Amino acid sequence: MKAKFVIPFLLSGLVWFSSCDSTTDSTGTARMEVRMTDAPGDYEEVNVDIRSVQIHKEDTDNESGWLTLDEINPGVYNLLDFANGRDTLLASANLPAGSISQIRLVLGENNSLKLKNGEVKSLKTPSGQTSGLKVKINADLREDVTYVVLLDFDAAKSVVARGNGEYNLKPVIRTITQAVAGGIAGKVTPAEYKPGIYVISAENDTIGGFANDNGDFLIKGVKAGTYSVKFYTGDAARDTTLTNISVSQDQIKNLGTVQLPIK
Structure with a gap:
């Protein structure tokens, strides 16, 4: 008798633990992560002070159109730490689905260069970039899909010697935007069963959520692959x-109406 009560309790706990990115209704938003990587440069360190990451939905410089990503990891980043395929998460947010035209990095003042001989130089930011470094991306974000925008710095080209022993920071960045996760949606009937819904991979990794009062469900953040979907009542x-x-x-897989057995 004890096992009959313990198993449902554990399964319920698993859903709540793994379903932080899932909802039962479409929200009209897409999920975006902005990550940074780098091509190697002939320096010991190229340190860039990143304070904020913003996106613009229009191809204009209208200041009111900039939207700040609210989950930001500000700090001083050594670009050379992210060479050879490594990257780091700068910021993320849920954004309205649709087109975005550009991204802006707002830089702080603690930008520096460490030369091969160990000497540390301040990196000056050109006055034209005081409002932030703008990069064109021109991407379309589909509703309920998760995207990664990869900012690929070229450290060697981003550092410019001024001829007087000083250096400017004029970042050269290539952008790559890629959908990395979709989701599973549908409607379960009878709705009053309100089942827990488990999306289970071949490796037994699980993402979960619940159907709402109408039986509708949407599990987001599901990476490309083949899954089993269990409806647990x-x-x-x-x-x-x-x-x-x-x-x-880049897809929300719609399962249509899922009929559960009626006793």
Whole structure:
């Protein structure tokens, strides 16, 4: 008898732990992560002080159109730490779906260069970049899909010698925007069962959520792959599992109406 109560409790805990990025309703937003990587340069360190990351939905310089990503990791980053395929997360946010035209990095004053001989030089930012470093991206964000914008710095080209022993920071950046996760949606009936919904990978990794009062569900942040989807009601006679559900990285897979057994 004890096991019958323990198992549902553990499964419920798993859903809450793993479903922080899932909702039951479409929100009209997309998820964006901004990450930074670098091509090697002939220096010991190229330190860039990043204070804020912003995006603009229009191809204009209208200052009111900039939107700040609210989950920011500000700090001084040594670009050379992220060479050879390594990257780091700068900022992320849920954004309105649709087009974005450019991204802006707001830099602080603690930018510096460490030469091979160990000498440290201040990196001056040109006056034209005082409002931030703007980079064109021209990407379309689809509703409920997760994207990564990779800012690929070229450290060697971003540092410019001034001829007087000083150096300017004029960042040269290539951008790559890629959808990295989709989701699974549908409607379960009878809605009053309010099942827990588990999206289970071949490696047994699980993302979960719940259907709402109308039976609708949407599990976001599902990476491309093939999954089993289990509908757990706490009654084995009503539980249902769908197998071989394929998800692409830029798609919300709609399962339609899922009929659970009626006792």
